[in-house]
Amino acid sequence: MKTLWLSAGILAAIVLISLTLFLKGNETVSPLKCKAFSRATIDVQNGPLVFSTVENLQLYNERKEGMIHYNGYVKSPDANTYLERTIYLSSGVKIDKDTFSYKINRIVAAPLDTTSDDTFDQMWLENTSDNKTITLNIKNIRDGIFTVSSPYSLQYTCVKY
Structure with missing residues (x-):
């Protein structure tokens, strides 16, 4: 009788572990591509900076890699400049249901980008x-x-999209 209870307990544990691994294995995160228009005003010492940009977020490979692309214009007291930067992301880690942390591989300015690094920062x-x-x-x-x-x-x- 003792062997029967031991066998039943081991079988139940195997079923629970298998079920947990199966359900966790199916918990995939679909790729995400989305765009938005954004207008942000940031007050700095020599006057306001107005960023009017299209922001394109793309996350791949169960959201472990991706990029953020900014494209638009920056108005400052000194000049109006064109902004086009791409931030490449890797090593994405899901922190909780809606939160992800990424390593920033590099930030690349397009050849036509005329916005200074200080202004972009x-x-x-x-x-x-x-x-x-x-x-x-x-x-x-x-x-x-x-x-x-x-x-x-x-x-x-x-x-x-």
């Missing part, structure tokens, strides 16, 4: 405190509509 510091990692909270608020934020501020609401 004023906006970029709204996303991350350094150029090494970024944490994004991506919350699905409606079918195909997401809010994207960082620990520092709400960034934008984007539409999946």
Whole structure:
């Protein structure tokens, strides 16, 4: 009788472990591509910087890799400049249901980008405190509509494409 209970217990444990692994294995995160228009005003010492940009977020491979692309214009007291930067992300880790942390591989300015790195950094510091990692909270608020934020501020609401 003791052997029967031991066998039943081992069988139950195997079933529970198998079920847990099966369900966890199916918990995949689909790729995400979404775009948004954003207008942000940042007050700096010599006057306001107005960023009018299209932000394109793309996350791949169960959201372990991706990119953020900014394309638009920056108005400052000194000049109006064109902004086109791509931030390449890797080593994505899912922190909780809606939050992901990424390593920033590199930030690349397009050949036509005329915005200085210092001006770009004023906006970029709204996303991350350094150029090494970024944490994004991506919350699905409606079918195909997401809010994207960082620990520092709400960034934008984007539409999946």
